[in-house]
Amino acid sequence: MKRYKMKTDNKKEKNSFSLLPSPFSLENKKILLAFSAGVDSTALFFLLHENDIKCDLAIVDFGLREQSKEEVAYAKELAGRYGCQCYVAYAPKFTAHFEENARKFRYGFFEELINEHKYDVLLTAHQLNDRLEWLLMRLTKGAGASELAGLKSVAKKRDYMLVRPLLEYSKDELKSYLDKKGIKYFLDDSNYDEGYERNYFRHNFSDLLIEKYKDGIKRSFEYLKNDAAMQESMFDTVYSEKELMIVELKDISFKTKAADLALKELGYLLSRKQRAEIQENKSIVVGGEWVVALEKDLLFIAPYKKTVLPKEFKEFCRIRHIPPLARGYIYDENINLEGVLDVK
16 A cells, blocks of 8 residues: 655645754755655755755665655656756665665665765755664663764765754654645655564654653753763864874773774774774774774774785884784875874
8 A cells, every 4th residue: 555645735835944053054065865755855855945955866766665666756756846866776685684784785875976976965864753763772782972862963974974954853743844735755664564673663662752752852862962072072083094094082091982983984883892892902903804003192993904014114104103903004005194193
């Protein structure tokens, strides 16, 4: 059975709310919107339009539902009606770890578009219910303030800014906005399948809590955001090139948090066990892939490379206190740190 709301009234009504003020302006930016034709992304598309902010659409068809063809057709229809581009990707069939693999495919598609077409911003339509789902899932696995604060309204990636303008709005508020304006959107039946972890938390906890305690939950996220910002002020990225990041620590007890955020920016998510290993070791290779090495107050994060190094380069690194595990990548990628690191 098709589940969507049809547009019934073409009369233009005054918008009851608009995009929240952001420390990152969307004006004069080339914007790509992660679109699904559901409540959240459809609401964001029309809010952007009402605020005279142009964006292009990117949608992924995972081929699991017959309705997905109609969702893609709707995305193309909106693009044609409002004079923007619509990019479509067709995902392969994932036989295991669907949520993880689907996310990797989706964001891989977005980042290919960003790199190819030089977008400045990727917009996603995460909202308050999503934010609480994330908090509850992290809470059950063990997390600190920064992890519980979860989704940020603005996050700097290597080649673009990731912006989530709807984090203060609940799902019901967005749905009411669309219904009031008679705007068509689709409801995904797979969102009711509690075999997916997110759906389990959504139906049993987060939606019920948002319905009863929305204002208090919003305030709690503001407090968590402030606590997380205080923690993150204890370190700062002082150099970044390709996949090398050098982070200065004001307090080395924040080493693991700094490594966690740097690796997230590089596209790698640490497990709880890996975080504990980083905390216990001065220099370590995580997952056989990433170097996390502390030298005095500098934390080096880079891909792990086994490389035969010339004597002159080894001496260059020794004088500048570049950790041995990080040297292979720096040498292979011909990254010149002369003048970046002081000779001590």
